[in-house]
Amino acid sequence: MEFTIQQIAGMLKGEVRGNGQEKINMLGKIQDAKKGQIAFLANPKYEQYIYTTQASAVIVKKDFQARKEISTTLILVEDPYSSFTLLLEEYHRAISFQKSGIEEPSFIGKNSTIGKDCYRGAFSYIGNHVKIGDNVKIYPHVYVGDNVVIGNNTILHPNVTLYADTKIGSNCVLHSGAVIGSDGFGFAPQEDGSYKSIPQMGNVVIEDNVSIGNNTVIDCATLFGDATIIRKGVKLDNLIQIAHNVEIGKNTVIAAQSGVSGSAKVGENNMIAGQVGIAGHLIIANNTSIGAQAGISKSIKEEGQRILGYPAFDIKEYFRSYAVFKRLPDLNDRLRELEKKVNQANGVTEAREANEG
């Protein structure tokens, strides 16, 4: 990436204050950026640095009022943070993801079709009857099982495993070690106390714009024709467990190490924190917010709740209860004290009554 400040301002629909012809070849942080770099100022805490920064340009808010002299060139925009993010993205696209072509050795089975401009890394494996769209990146050590379908612009990072019959949409990113479409955990108890595995014949369907974290696992559905479904725009962090027949609703975000048990249906736009557990067959309403380490053992029917604890309930009430929990020994002592007093008082009263009786 090498652009003039003017060109970048054009990209960001911003206005230049200073020398628009200077060249930018790198992004940086305002406090330690060097000549040739562009930085941004969004948080007022960092304003001090704009007066001393070595950055060639700084992206600032339209209404920014300098309180001292500034030597760097400014780009004035509506939202500096978003603009910087956009630049990062462009940079990313331009530099990091330029992998293309086929590295050898790589393996491809029979009757598989691959779109235009794809990358297939060395040691990647593609089975039979696979259909892959355009501009897909398949990094080294990726395994794509038979009959898998993958949409355009999707990225499979190293060591991703897609079991047979998995369907993945466009613009998805699957991070290293993610496993999609593996057998669900289904075992029928036998009379002798052992378990017989129930064959898992469904698949996993991942819609467009989904992100799947490293070493996250999504099991396939049990029966033919059924699918474990990850809806459009879902973002799953690392080391998450999604069991068989689960459905995760549109734009729901789940943080690392959470687990969703078999056949649970999680609604849209949920925010689920880390290390949360959701029991099987539950239904979680849209816009639910679940605090870290919570355990969900009942369906959440009302939308927009914030919950915590195990079993989880309203987060504010949880914290109120927990505040008392921390003082429970004291509470216990007070109760014991009170019992003593009351019993003494009763003793006095009873004694008095006996006297007066």
Add this chain to the structure above:
Amino acid sequence: MEFTIQQIAGMLKGEVRGNGQEKINMLGKIQDAKKGQIAFLANPKYEQYIYTTQASAVIVKKDFQARKEISTTLILVEDPYSSFTLLLEEYHRAISFQKSGIEEPSFIGKNSTIGKDCYRGAFSYIGNHVKIGDNVKIYPHVYVGDNVVIGNNTILHPNVTLYADTKIGSNCVLHSGAVIGSDGFGFAPQEDGSYKSIPQMGNVVIEDNVSIGNNTVIDCATLFGDATIIRKGVKLDNLIQIAHNVEIGKNTVIAAQSGVSGSAKVGENNMIAGQVGIAGHLIIANNTSIGAQAGISKSIKEEGQRILGYPAFDIKEYFRSYAVFKRLPDLNDRLRELEKKVNQANGVTEAREANEG
């Protein structure tokens, strides 16, 4: 798979009502199966669909009494669900697992022997002095370290890693990303506050009919001759941690994301839910049932207990305590109220006594 209904009925020891000569080539669900498919009816909730299904055949219970006219062919059996499961299994065997032969490039070291009818996927790696039984499936990107022994009919899915000296029985299934026999987490504290790693020289022994989930990790034992042992019939779900020197008893089932710390001995036929933690060196009795997210910090000596919480205790008592926990602020208020009353009353009493004294 293409069989007549009559052939399938024979396989299931069932009785045909209708045209036994029709061909079946697929399994389906009663509510959306098509011609050529076979479905089952076990749950009365679905009975309505038997009168409208397009399935060519439906497996029903022997004593099923139709309340309307039925156009599909029936197969009457003792237990429709089990029968359907059996079919699924046969289908699975017939279709999905037909991988065989050697794909290239694959790697095999010195002095390793491989049985009959095995599959070795491209990019699979087999070290030196390895012994592999008959009909074993080794998918692409599997790593089998030196001196490993694997029994008959075992399946290693893509990306499974077996460290040197691991022993795996027959009829086991190891899912993608599972790591077996890695170094345990053993470090000796040094005077300067740093840690020196203690070499881990034992191995892992996995007996027959064991299933290991995706990205699950089983560490090796510390000392020579010692083993971390997974007994016959154990089923481990995804993302589980089994530390060094652990033993998991026969037919115990552990759900996703649970962890068992070093040297713990888990009994037979335990049911351990998801995200459970078991501390080191504990002994867990047979037939223990541990609820989700529980933390076990003491040995469980009595068999057949159901426990929850951290530290875990009887599950019913946990829920009773938790019911009060949810009302703790109220309880606290009531206690404060009562203190006030008692102190006032005492004040009154004391005042009276003073008056009367």
Add this chain to the structure above:
Amino acid sequence: MEFTIQQIAGMLKGEVRGNGQEKINMLGKIQDAKKGQIAFLANPKYEQYIYTTQASAVIVKKDFQARKEISTTLILVEDPYSSFTLLLEEYHRAISFQKSGIEEPSFIGKNSTIGKDCYRGAFSYIGNHVKIGDNVKIYPHVYVGDNVVIGNNTILHPNVTLYADTKIGSNCVLHSGAVIGSDGFGFAPQEDGSYKSIPQMGNVVIEDNVSIGNNTVIDCATLFGDATIIRKGVKLDNLIQIAHNVEIGKNTVIAAQSGVSGSAKVGENNMIAGQVGIAGHLIIANNTSIGAQAGISKSIKEEGQRILGYPAFDIKEYFRSYAVFKRLPDLNDRLRELEKKVNQANGVTEAREANEG
């Protein structure tokens, strides 16, 4: 390894009692070691075995006093356990890690340099502009992205993935399935309820003597020039999540399945148990000890604390509160009982006052 007992004693700076010329070729446990093996006695519980062991030599404490006749040769040392550990280590070095050279097929990109005496397993992948030190072991299926730097003597076990720009020090061990430098979980909410991924442009820096467990994930920092940092001597167990921009201080030890959220700074010499969760942006003081399954939602400012619970507080207080929690239904009953008594008593008092009034 084949040494005389005398040679081993020399290595351990110990003194021989018995036949120092006997040959040792294996290590074993005192209770079942055979001729040619060396064992150790540290725990008095095992003293009985020293009188019957078949081991050719046993390492014992300098001041050990036999109470019966002993037929094995003794090596007297300051600390038998440490000495045995040292032997194990030597053995390990000598036998297990002797992999060297290049197995084919393996892949190496452009402009990458590799030091002396390295091992590169079959199907290992090294990208462009990579710098690898001396005596590094790169097992099969390892992926090393562009611009990665690795110090001397570091071991990358099978299936380790290093994203581009990762920096790893000397004497580190990365276990199978570990993923280093993957994109952090950063998404900017959009007006339509969807999320746009924020490009993650920083990297991960791992200092010397660090151990990273199997399937553990460490995300890269968000901005250019920033790093997620794992300091010298840190030991991370299996299945751990370290989010973007985290820093883990020197010699801190974290047990399996714990997670540290974005931008948290964990101090030095912490002991963090399994399944712990640490929220984003917190600072954890040095020498903090965090109990299993704890959830940390506030910074820990004072050094040397031991904490538990969610939110976590002092571990002893937690257990005191939890002891009362287990009896909460009883506490509730006692409170109700007392309310009844007090109300009755008040009734009596009020009645009396009414009478006397």
